[in-house]
Amino acid sequence: MAESKEKLFSDFTAPSRQEWRDKIEVDLKGADYQKKMVWRTNEGFSMEPFYRKEDVDQLATVNALPGEFPYVRGNKKADNSWFVRQDIVCECPKEANAKALDIMERGVDSLGFKIPGDKLSADYIAQLLEGIYCDCVELNFQTCQRHSVELAKLLDAYFRSKGYDPARITGSISFDPIEKMVMKGKDTSEVLKAAPEMVAALKAYPNFRAVAVNAYKLTNAGAYSYQDLGYALAWGNEYLQLLTEAGVPAEEAAADIKFNLGINGVYFMEIAKLRAARMLWAQIVSQYTDCKEACKMHVCAYTTTYNQTLFDSYVNMLRSQTETMSAALGGVESIVVTPFDTPYETPTDFAERIARNQQLLLKDECHFDRMVDVAGGSYFLEELTKALAEQAWKLFLSVEEQGGFLAAVKAGQVQKVINDTNAARHANAGKRKEFLLGTNQFPNFIEKSEGKQPVEACCKCCGGQEAEGGIKTSRLASDFEALRLTTEKAAKVPVAFMLTIGNLAMRQARAQFSCNFLAAAGYQVVDNLGFKTVEEGVEAALKAGADIVVLCSSDDEYAEYAVPAFQCLNGRAMFVVAGAPACMEDLQKAGIENFIHVRSNQLETLKEYNAKLGI
Numbered sequence: 001m002a003e004s005k006e007k008l009f010s011d012f013t014a015p016s017r018q019e020w021r022d023k024i025e026v027d028l029k030g031a032d033y034q035k036k037m038v039w040r041t042n043e044g045f046s047m048e049p050f051y052r053k054e055d056v057d058q059l060a061t062v063n064a065l066p067g068e069f070p071y072v073r074g075n076k077k078a079d080n081s082w083f084v085r086q087d088i089v090c091e092c093p094k095e096a097n098a099k100a101l102d103i104m105e106r107g108v109d110s111l112g113f114k115i116p117g118d119k120l121s122a123d124y125i126a127q128l129l130e131g132i133y134c135d136c137v138e139l140n141f142q143t144c145q146r147h148s149v150e151l152a153k154l155l156d157a158y159f160r161s162k163g164y165d166p167a168r169i170t171g172s173i174s175f176d177p178i179e180k181m182v183m184k185g186k187d188t189s190e191v192l193k194a195a196p197e198m199v200a201a202l203k204a205y206p207n208f209r210a211v212a213v214n215a216y217k218l219t220n221a222g223a224y225s226y227q228d229l230g231y232a233l234a235w236g237n238e239y240l241q242l243l244t245e246a247g248v249p250a251e252e253a254a255a256d257i258k259f260n261l262g263i264n265g266v267y268f269m270e271i272a273k274l275r276a277a278r279m280l281w282a283q284i285v286s287q288y289t290d291c292k293e294a295c296k297m298h299v300c301a302y303t304t305t306y307n308q309t310l311f312d313s314y315v316n317m318l319r320s321q322t323e324t325m326s327a328a329l330g331g332v333e334s335i336v337v338t339p340f341d342t343p344y345e346t347p348t349d350f351a352e353r354i355a356r357n358q359q360l361l362l363k364d365e366c367h368f369d370r371m372v373d374v375a376g377g378s379y380f381l382e383e384l385t386k387a388l389a390e391q392a393w394k395l396f397l398s399v400e401e402q403g404g405f406l407a408a409v410k411a412g413q414v415q416k417v418i419n420d421t422n423a424a425r426h427a428n429a430g431k432r433k434e435f436l437l438g439t440n441q442f443p444n445f446i447e448k449s450e451g452k453q454p455v456e457a458c459c460k461c462c463g464g465q466e467a468e469g470g471i472k473t474s475r476l477a478s479d480f481e482a483l484r485l486t487t488e489k490a491a492k493v494p495v496a497f498m499l500t501i502g503n504l505a506m507r508q509a510r511a512q513f514s515c516n517f518l519a520a521a522g523y524q525v526v527d528n529l530g531f532k533t534v535e536e537g538v539e540a541a542l543k544a545g546a547d548i549v550v551l552c553s554s555d556d557e558y559a560e561y562a563v564p565a566f567q568c569l570n571g572r573a574m575f576v577v578a579g580a581p582a583c584m585e586d587l588q589k590a591g592i593e594n595f596i597h598v599r600s601n602q603l604e605t606l607k608e609y610n611a612k613l614g615i
Contacts, residue, residue: 017052024049041269043226045387051379059382061279066372069292070282072275072385073373074331081369082327083138083334084359085110085300086352093119093127101131106353107360110138110171110334115151117144125154135164138334139171140300145191148175152201152210159205172209172258172300173198178235179214181409183221185470189406195239196246199256209258209298211239216302219262221473222422225273226388230395231414232259232277234405237284237396241404244288251294254285259299261332263323265307268384270323271375274299274330276389280396300334301327308343309477310452311484312438316340321358328359328368329375335359343475344452412469419472429476430603439477440602443519449488454481479603480520483610487522490615496523497546497573499537500530501561506554510578514550517596521606523548534565541573547613548574550596555581563590574612 015023021033028036039047056062064070067077074080086108090096100111113128120143132139143151152173159169175198177191198210215232223231236257243253261277263270282295289295303323308316317340327335337358339351347355362368375381402408409415428434435441454475475481487493496518500507507530515525526544531537534551541549551558551565558581566575566587576594577587584595596605 020050042224043269043388043391045391047380047384047387051383053379056379056382059386061275061382061385062377064376066376069286069295070279071296072279072282073376074278075296075298075333076331076372078372079370080328080331080372080374081363082332083110084108084356084363085112085138085140085334085336086356087112087114087140087336089114090119090128091116093124097128097130097132100128103352103356104132104137107356109136110140112140112142112336115141115143117147120147120150120154122154122157125158129158134159134162135168139169140174141172142174145175145177145180145188148173149194149197149201152198156201156204166204167206169205170207172212173202174212174214174258174260175210176212176214178238178406178409179212179217181406182414183217183471183473185415187410192242192406195242196248199243199248199252202256203252206255210256211243211258213239213257213259216260216262216304217473218418218471219264219302219304220306221418221471222306222425222476223262223418224421225264225266225269226391226395227417227421228262229273229277229280229388230392231399231405232261233280233284233392233396234399234408236281237400238405240285240288250285250288251291254288254294255296257298259297261299261301262304262306263301263327263330264304265319265323267322267326268381269388270326271330272381272384272388273392274301274327274332275373275375275381275385276392278331279385280389280393299332300336301330301332302336303327303338305338305342305475307436307476308338308340309436309439309475310344310449310454310481311447311477312444313340313343315438316343317354317358318437320355324358324362325368328362329373331373342455343477344455346455415469415471422472422474425476426474426479430479431601432598434476436477436480439480440520442516445515445519445525449485453485454478483603483606484520484522487610487615490613492547494521494523494547494609494613494615495526495545496548496550497526497541497544498528498550498552499534499541499565500528500552501532501534501537502553502557504530506557507552510552511550513598514552514576514578514596517600517602518548518550518606518609520602521610534561535568538565538568541569546573548576548609550576550578552578555579555583558587559583562587562592566590566592574609 037049061072064072066073084107086103088096088099090113141151177188180186180188202208202210213232213235215228218228218231239257240253244250278297281297285295303320307319320337324335324337337355339347339355341347341351399405399408429440432440498511500511511527515527519525549569551562553561562577569575576596578596580595580597
């Protein structure tokens with residue numbers, strides 16, 4: 001058998017890199033290789049369409065093993081299991097307890113409790129955890145930062161009263177005063193002093209993390225993958241330095257930090273991000289201690305709200321599903337799937353059920369929990385991990401040069417970078433350089449909001465002085481949603497009529513483009529099979545009550561049809577030409593001023609049309 005295999009492989013000559021490149025060039029039929037095939041990432045580096053074994057042979061990640069330093073291939077060796085987590089807002093401890101018991105029967109094995117700080121008491125904790133076997137489920141808690149130490153002590157007392165083995169208690173408290181500084185501009189430096197006390201209060205629990213890095217908030221604010229990774233590393237290093245300087249042993253300090261990272265929709269990038277995160281964090285911690293076990297990065301992944309939409313909201317399930325897949329394959333310890341209706345309401349039972357089941361399907365039917373680091377050895381993903389790690393590390397070093405993450409936050413540098421990125425991404429969405437299915441690309445033509453309104457993010461202040469700056473969180477779809485909601489409230493929803501004429505292929509393509517372009521504003525679009533004359537088309541448009549008439553034809557035929565159609569319409573509706581024909585200047589001289597095409601700023605154009613229509 002071995003001889004036959006050797007003979008088989010000897011009959012085929014491995015093609016060289018140049019031969020592969022030549023074949024691609026042939027298949028491109030003259031198209032530019034760099035434009036068509038090379039992925040220019042938002043992270044500042046480019047990825048080739050193919051890689052070969054020799055490209056990754058020298059990478060250290062290829063020789064790494066699961067469960068071993070630097071943990072690029074994950075913390076686990078036996079399988080890829082993770083906790084299915086769901087967060088609960090605890091206004092009433094008994095109601096929160098009842099919900100927790102219910103969802104645990106439905107597949108959840110990690111609970112996140114958000115507790116009002118002014119309600120904390122031993123009795124509150126007892127009611128909240130009644131009937132929950134705390135050594136059989138991961139428990140995570142969040143409260144006002146100024147009450148976190150009190151919460152830690154209450155939990156310690158409760159666990160001791162129940163006789164739990166401390167080694168079997170798994171979970172965390174989200175003690176992260178820096179988050180408030182980053183997101184809201186609140187100076188909570190004084191609260192940071194409680195970090196060593198937090199660690200001391202939970203010292204008996206080796207698997208219960210006392211300090212959090214809530215970098216998922218940056219993802220929800222629009223940060224690119226290298227930004228939320230680079231800042232998360234600097235954020236964690238700030239806590240590590242603070243704790244060690246306060247006398248906490250480095251291995252204990254590192255083990256007490258939990259990273260809550262956001263996962264966006266760039267599928268392979270997010271897998272690479274999680275692999276790179278563990279590798280880089282291990283390198284950072286190794287500068288503090290020789291304990292390899294302490295170098296493990298403990299990660300809970302949150303699917304992002306940034307790309308979720310109010311309209312066509314079921315598409316949010318598809319977005320969060322790919323994000324969950326990235327997180328699972330990236331080897332995290334727990335995952336929170338954001339319910340699909342989060343942008344416009346408190347998630348319903350149905351939405352929460354779907355969010356849970358998205359993870360359970362990946363486990364029980366897709367077996368994502370069986371194999372550790374399936375990305376390991378993939379030429380593309382190994383290269384992507386390396387490239388992303390390099391970019392994130394550059395950002396980390398730049399933050400350290402500014403005096404560390406806390407100093408950079410106080411100076412407003414972190415907030416400025418994230419706000420600038422968010423603004424750039426909104427601008428790209430407006431120009432359709434960044435697509436949002438159902439929003440600026442392929443919107444549902446007949447969907448109405450039915451009273452849905454965007455839910456504004458809110459956070460109760462836990463004290464501290466108001467500082468300059470903060471991060472402006474706004475979902476990527478928010479500008480288009482505001483436009484569409486405004487259109488819905490108009491006395492009359494504009495009707496956009498496609499006057500299709502001439503070349504069959506071109507008129508159909510342009511009509512489809514125009515319908516998608518204009519429906520993003522909530523306009524009623526009317527497509528047509530085609531007209532023999534422009535007069536016939538204009539008559540049909542007026543009969544349909546058109547407020548906008550879009551001429552759809554080929555570039556060559558616009559010279560023939562555009563001016564007569566414009567003159568026939570005679571100002572009875574807005575006239576738009578679909579495309580940017582060579583004769584555009586001549587058409588503009590004839591009085592035609594509205595053109596829509598792939599280079600148009602969709603958002604600004606639709607705002608302009610609303611203004612012209614008196615909306």
